[in-house]
Amino acid sequence: MSMRIGYGFDSHAFKPGVPLVIGGLAIEHPEGLAGHSDGDVLLHAITDALLGAVSAGDIGTFFPPSDPRWKGAASHIFLQTALEEVATAGYKIVNVDTVLVMAQPKIVPIAGELRERVAELLGVKPGEVGIKAKTPEGLNQDHVAVAHATVLLESVKLADTPVQMVTTAEVDDDIDEVVKGLVGDSRDISALGRKRPAFDTDDLT
Numbered sequence: 001m002s003m004r005i006g007y008g009f010d011s012h013a014f015k016p017g018v019p020l021v022i023g024g025l026a027i028e029h030p031e032g033l034a035g036h037s038d039g040d041v042l043l044h045a046i047t048d049a050l051l052g053a054v055s056a057g058d059i060g061t062f063f064p065p066s067d068p069r070w071k072g073a074a075s076h077i078f079l080q081t082a083l084e085e086v087a088t089a090g091y092k093i094v095n096v097d098t099v100l101v102m103a104q105p106k107i108v109p110i111a112g113e114l115r116e117r118v119a120e121l122l123g124v125k126p127g128e129v130g131i132k133a134k135t136p137e138g139l140n141q142d143h144v145a146v147a148h149a150t151v152l153l154e155s156v157k158l159a160d161t162p163v164q165m166v167t168t169a170e171v172d173d174d175i176d177e178v179v180k181g182l183v184g185d186s187r188d189i190s191a192l193g194r195k196r197p198a199f200d201t202d203d204l205t
């Protein structure tokens with residue numbers, strides 16, 4: 001079994017007149033978070049942690065802030081894409097831990113609800129999600145919300161029964177296609193989401 005860790009960070013300024021959404025939860029507060037999307041600082045940090053864990057780039061490479069399609073978008077869309085990248089790479093979540101750094105609102109009274117909502121969006125148990133909060137003491141950033149997230153992933157077990165793979169290649173040039181026919185066109189983890197086959201044909205004769 002192999003394991004991967006990921007880390008994500010995000011920040012958004014508070015802004016009057018917009019709803020506050022954190023961790024996919026609508027929270028009663030006089031101000032919301034400014035952003036191209038719904039400004040969900042927590043889901044953005046978790047999305048980046050997931051993408052980073054499988055070397056798939058970052059939220060901005062998938063959903064550029066310059067793209068009008070993501071204006072006002074609900075951030076669980078970004079999270080869903082990151083979860084798909086994790087699954088495609090052959091991993092699943094072990095646990096997620098987070099820290100919210102913000103003066104207001106206080107997070108402790110809603111931490112249980114937040115944990116359940118984030119767990120639901122991630123498809124994990126609430127006990128596999130950590131929600132913590134910090135007052136930004138001495139940082140002079142009382143009008144900003146910051147989120148940090150770490151994730152631990154483990155590889156998904158393949159079937160216990162080994163599958164025998166036997167085939168022949170007519171000519172050396174066909175070897176890539178022959179191997180692809182045996183193992184499929186799956187992909188390994190690669191830098192910034194670049195697709196590459198999950199096998200290395202250099203050693204084959």
Ligand SMILES: C[C@@](CO)(OP(=O)(O)O)[C@H](O)COP(=O)(O)OP(=O)(O)OC[C@H]1O[C@@H](n2ccc(N)nc2=O)[C@H](O)[C@@H]1O
Pocket residue numbers: 034035036037038039040044058059060061063064065066067070071078
């Ligand atoms: C979620 C979205 C939806 O549009 O918008 P917001 O709601 O946060 O505004 C975006 O995905 C939010 O993308 P985010 O990644 O936070 O934005 P930025 O920090 O501006 O980074 C945009 C892109 O520029 C890259 N970047 C950023 C800073 C830097 N010095 N060099 C870079 O190359 C980042 O890697 C990213 O790929």
